[in-house]
Amino acid sequence: MSIFGRNHKRILVARPDRIGDVVLSTPVFHTLKDSFPGSFIAALVSPYTGPLLKGNPYIDAVITDGPARKNLRMKVRELRKYKFDTALLLMPTKRLAYMTFLAGIPYRVGVGRILYEVITLMHGVSRRKYNPLRHESEYMLDLARRIGAQKIWTQPEIFLTTEEKDFAHEFLMRKGFDLGRAIIAIHPGSGHSSPSWKPETYSALASMLVRNGTQVFVTGADHEKYIEEFFSKITGKDIRTSFGELSLREMTSVISQMSLLISSSTGPMHIAAAVGTPTVSTFCPLTACSPKLWGPIGASSAHKVILPPENFCKTQCPGDPHVCTFGDGTSGIAVREVFDAAVQTIRKTEEIPVSGVSGFSSEMQRLR
Numbered sequence: 001m002s003i004f005g006r007n008h009k010r011i012l013v014a015r016p017d018r019i020g021d022v023v024l025s026t027p028v029f030h031t032l033k034d035s036f037p038g039s040f041i042a043a044l045v046s047p048y049t050g051p052l053l054k055g056n057p058y059i060d061a062v063i064t065d066g067p068a069r070k071n072l073r074m075k076v077r078e079l080r081k082y083k084f085d086t087a088l089l090l091m092p093t094k095r096l097a098y099m100t101f102l103a104g105i106p107y108r109v110g111v112g113r114i115l116y117e118v119i120t121l122m123h124g125v126s127r128r129k130y131n132p133l134r135h136e137s138e139y140m141l142d143l144a145r146r147i148g149a150q151k152i153w154t155q156p157e158i159f160l161t162t163e164e165k166d167f168a169h170e171f172l173m174r175k176g177f178d179l180g181r182a183i184i185a186i187h188p189g190s191g192h193s194s195p196s197w198k199p200e201t202y203s204a205l206a207s208m209l210v211r212n213g214t215q216v217f218v219t220g221a222d223h224e225k226y227i228e229e230f231f232s233k234i235t236g237k238d239i240r241t242s243f244g245e246l247s248l249r250e251m252t253s254v255i256s257q258m259s260l261l262i263s264s265s266t267g268p269m270h271i272a273a274a275v276g277t278p279t280v281s282t283f284c285p286l287t288a289c290s291p292k293l294w295g296p297i298g299a300s301s302a303h304k305v306i307l308p309p310e311n312f313c314k315t316q317c318p319g320d321p322h323v324c325t326f327g328d329g330t331s332g333i334a335v336r337e338v339f340d341a342a343v344q345t346i347r348k349t350e351e352i353p354v355s356g357v358s359g360f361s362s363e364m365q366r367l368r
Contacts, residue, residue, distance in 0.1 A: 197329065308332045
């Protein structure tokens, strides 16, 4: 029995926003299934992120909403058909609050006490102004704890089929990669959701890795295709790019076959962690961007987080993490630092020499 004095048998879990948020929400579904045996668990996510939940044994139905949202009345009628008794709004919005209220879901739990939550008589879980700071996944699990969940699962999960993994192998072979050697993926885009290097800085890193004998795969979405040109001047057979070629699900399967993913704090980083791929990630120390809140967690413990030095942030912080580029690759977060972290992280899978690799400045001169 839960704290509300009843079992929760039909539970809706809503998180219709970004890739990383949805990946980090997956422990909630596992927790609910284990804590309430025989329950029906549904996810409400965006159409774009829905495929990440495909094949998840802890989810019985996936409902989508947005960005081209249906009429609220139509969505309310859709939710009513499921006869939910509980809704967990992992990141509440006004639309979700009224949607679940009008759908007649008796027990609804959100975050905090925003006016529209009060108006819709929603129960709230406080984040206490993020003090002490914990991981976003833990904050979401607090909503499951609020309704009485006790068997807490903390590891994000994405479930891939054998066919999807076979597709990834075939795709990489068509690209010309040697699957017997380590492949490092670089994802230079961030959608301005977090601080990130400029494309030319990622290009300098890729050049250093290729010249050191490492295979590099540069990934991105179709709208990030302009970034691809920054890697076109890198010579050698060990670099390939893919922008807009793969669906989200296909990209997930390919990331699962990488030896390492290098990126900023972005969705593919969380995908990599969930499928067991080690990561090297650049982070901002500000509370809203902190690795304590958004760091990679998952099956692999081989994750390296790199922060800019304290004196850089104090003297050169632009004040807006969405426009920060961590300096020029020499100050702030240096290319060489990320290169060294990448080599050290995958050393267990393939011996890679580190001597004789030129620094960032010479790489930039060569690529201009």
